[in-house]
Structure formats: C-alpha cells, structure tokens
Amino acid sequence: MNPPKTTNELMQRCQALAGLTLGQLARQLGAAVPANLKKDKGWAGQLIEQALGASSASKAEPDFPHLGIELKTLPIDQHGKPLESTYVCVAPLTGLTQQRWQDSWVCQKLSHVLWLPLLAERSIPVAERVIGTGFLWQPDAREMQLLQQDWEELMDLITLGGIDQIRGAHGQVLQLRPKAANSRALTSAYGTSGQPIKALPRGFYLKTAFTQQVLRKVFC
Template sequence: MIVINLSSPTSVEALLERARDIAGLSFGELAGQLNVAIPENFKRQKGWTGQLIERALGASAGSKPIQDFPQLGIELKTLPLSYANTPLETTYVCYAPLTDIAGISWQTSNVRNKIRQVLWIPVQGEREIPVSERIIGHGFLWQPTERQDALLQQDWEELMDLIALGKVESITARMGQYMQLRPKAANGRALTDAIGHDGSLIKTRPRGFYLRKEFTQLVLNSVFGQ
C-alpha cells in the first residue's frame, strides 16, 4: 500500500513521482485509500474519476479558472482509453467566455493557459469494466507542439468569431476540427449571458471548450511515436 500525500506537490518531480505511485492501482484501491465512495457508473457522477485523481495528486485549484497545480503551471487531465489504447471521450478544457470578449486573443485565452502544460493520466475506460476494477495508467507530461498549438488556435478563433458576431446559438458540436464548443452545465435550466445577433445580451446555456478525440489521439501519437 502506498502512502498518499494530500498536500500540494511543490515541484514537477514530486508531482510525477505521485503519478508513478498511483499507476497500476484500480479505482477501487485508490478510492479505498482515500475513503471515497465508488459509484456504480458515471451517469450522475461524470467528473468522479478526475476528482479522485486530483485528490490523490494534491491538486489545489478546485473549480477556479486556473491550472489544477497553479504553483507548477500544470493542468491535470484524465484520459479514458479503449482496449486498443484510443481515446473514448472528448476532453473538457474550460468554460468559454460569451461576453466581454474584446481584446481576448488565443495567446491570452484561458484555453491556452489550461493546456500550456498538461499531466495526462490514462485510465481504463471501457464501460463493461466495473468502475472499481478500472486501472490507472502511467501519467505523462505534455506541452503542445507548435503545430498542435496552431491547430487549436484555428478552431478557437473560428468559434470565438461566431460568439463575437452573436451567433453562439448557431454553433454546433460538429464545428471545429480538433476543438469543439458544447453546452456545459449541471442541467438544462442553467443560463448565462451571451451576445445576441443584434449585439444585445441574451440568455443561453453556458458553453465549454472540449478537445476532440482526434486531438488527444494526436497527443498520444506524438508522445508514444505511433
């Protein structure tokens, strides 16, 4: 049994050591050590895996719009994989600004800040595997290459242009080659302000930026040379 340190890691090396310590554990084993209840499935607790790993590694950001390890400038993302080691889900990055967006550029955006340096934790994601039996993989630190950064910038700018033009309601999940914009809220009743087609404020569902599976596959390929 490993000894889990719940305090925030003070160095990149300490964080990576913690990631190595939990690699090979099942969700059940890690949850048992942290006294965390294990859900039967993720229909009502979609963020459970990320929260479990965050706690085990000492993430301190919570729901704040900053990296999970702000003192290290590192974001934490879990990556559910198939038996063939391909991504099974899109990856949520952050909420999208729908008002007061003048002056925001890709370089100063929260999306880019969040993915500037990511600790990816692969996990078994096949639904037929009971939650408690799914295994945590070996985490790896990643920074986007110039090409990867440019691909995401192109999608971000196209989506933000539509938001600025008051066309947020016309944006669909099919838009964006590697990053998409989708509603992001606990329920369909949650509303926020956005720019309408005539420039006035309207009420709409909050939106979030998500990395498509095609992009996280590129990440895996670039790291593991596939």
Template sequence: MKPEPKTEAELLQRARDIAGLSFFELAETANMIVPANLKRDKGWVGQLLEWHLGAVAGSKPQQDFLDLGIELKSIPIGHTGKPLETTFVCVAPLIGVHGLTWEKSHVRQKLSKVLWIPVEGEREIPLAARKVGSPILWSPNDEEENALQQDWEELMEMIVLGQVEKITAKHGEVMQLRPKAANSRVFTEAYGATGKSIKTTPRGFYLRTQFTNQIIKRYFS
C-alpha cells in the same frame, strides 16, 4: 488529501506511483466510496486523482497545480488504446470578449502544460476494477498550438458576431464548442445577432478525440 507537490518531478513521481492501481485501491487509500457508475458522479475520477496527486484548485477557473503551471486531465481509454470521449477544457466566455486574444485566453493557459492520466474507460469493466495508466506530461508543439489557436479564433469570432446559437459540434478541427450545463434550464448571457444581450446555454471548449489520440500515440509509440 496529499499536500501540493513542490516540483514537477515530485508530481510526476506521484502519478507514476499510482499507475497500474485500480480505482478500488486508490479509493480505499483516500477513504472514498466507489460509486456504482459515473452517471451521477461524473467528476468522481478527477476528484480521486486530485486527492492522490495533491491538486488543490478543485473547480476553480485556474490550473490544478497553479504554482507549477500544470493542468490535470484524466482521459478514459478503450481497449484499442484510443480515447473514448472528448476532453473538457474550460467554460467559454460569451460576453466581454472584445479584444480578447489567444495569448491571454483561458484555453491557452489551461493547455500550456497538461498532466494526462489515462484511465480504463470501457463500460463493461466495473468502475472499482478500472486501472490507472502511465502519466503523460504534455505541452502543445507548434503545429498543435496553431491548430488550437485557429479553432479558438474561429469560435470566438462567431461569439463576438452574435452567432453563438449557430455554432455546432462540427465547427473546429481539433477543438469544439458545446453546451456545458448541469441541465437545460441553466442559462447565461451572450451576444445576439443584433449585438443585444440574449439568454443561452453555457458553452464549454472540448478537445476532439482525434486530437487527444495523437497526443497519446506520440508518447506511447
């Protein structure tokens, strides 16, 4: 793995250097094997990019480039230039959330500055042949931050009130809360409607595709 970049400029240059290259070319340099598909290797693309960019956080609950305050997110793009799937932000806290504010939230920290790496995501393109696009270094503007905060506060209020089981993917304008677990047998603690502890599936915050599409359109228009 490449050493951690010392500056934002160094990180951006590395990201620009891999733009236009295929997963096969990047995997060869990193001495990694390209899987046949991503069904069992969902995190493979992220690991490949982390290797080339020098991200050391891995799966730790912190920004990928902690010293630079930057989060790394790959985003699969279709032929039309639109994102093909929602973007996972972080796992949602379901207990001990009384008094938690947007300003101190993990979501806000993760999204304060993001290095987006668009990648070809159409399934008919063999994984090895898919290419990396030009990077986008993004921080939410006031409008985007307000929309994120509004959704976060609405979803967290439902969690605090013991309504986590009532939250569906329809809640939230730009960000939703969805189950996030390796399988349906994984459970965690949450508040029930009576205020007592219940067992439920872990949840994660996800950015809707229309939100990430606006980010991409703004940078490439």
C-alpha cells in the same frame, strides 16, 4: 494530500498510481466508489486530483498553479483510443472585446498538461477501471497553431452573435459544446443583432482525434 512542491514530486506521485484500480485508490483515500458515474461523471478525475494534490479546482489557472501544470484524466478503451472528448474550461460568452489567445483560459490550461490515461470502457465496473501511465505534454508549434486557430474562430462566432449556430463539428481540434446540468441553467450571451439573450453555458473541449494523436506521439 498537500500540493507537490516540484514537477519531479508530481511525477513520482503519478507513477505510484499507475496500475492501480479506482477501487484500490478509493480505499487508500477513504472514498466511496459510486455504482456508476451517471450522476458522478467527474468522480474519477476528482479522486485522482485528490491523490496527486491538485489545488486549483475550477479556477482559471492550471490544477497545479505553482508548477504551471494542468491535470487531464483521459478515459480510453483497451486499444488506447479515447472514449470521449476532453473538457478544457468554460467558454466566456460576454465581455469578449480585445480577448487574446495568449490570455485565454484555454491557452493557460493547455500550455503544460499532465495526461493520465484511464482504462474506462463502460463494460468495466467503476471500481475495476485501471489508471495508466501519466505523461507530461506541451503543444508543439503546429498543435498550438491549430488550437489558437480554432479558439479564435469560435470566439469570433460568439462575439458576432452566432452562439446558436455553433455545432460540435466546428473546429479541427477544439470544439464548443453546451455544458449545463439541465436546460434551465442559462447564462447571458449575445444574439445575432447584438441584443442580450439567454443561452446554455458552453465549454471548450478537445476532440478525440486530437487526444488520440497526443497518445500516439508518446506511446507509438
């Protein structure tokens, strides 16, 4: 699927997906549906990216770079509650001097988001999970302030060598968590004395309480 030329075209494609199951969409795109997502955790998001014509992959830019819009698939239960935190991007662990929020990957990715809810309770077979109604969102002043505050505090901890002290409870809306296929996938970081160390890669995630607030603003 070619990238959409305009935001209107993107939203028309998004509306065409609403109500489809992942199985129906997979058949349209000639894709095989995995029996479960234990080894294919990102499959649903990748399928939807393909259907909408997303182009940036995992680069440090939005999924639709020419539109400045990031796509986020949001698994929810039947009550509309997010089932998991939302991955934003990889966290840099070195070369952090003079990093500014405005230039960060997190800010770039979250400045304009196309949220696409997906009814995805574990009891529902993968092929029968239903795509919901997508919507565009931009952080308001308060949301942006909370995101920036959490990002700055977490980046300060990383810079000061506190990477191993950071837990998921840190941050009001944004958290830092390990993101690696296995415990052997280590990357460079700094220790408490500024010495080079090896650590698990980390990723920034939006907490479920925050994404639930975003959903309530739109659908309640």
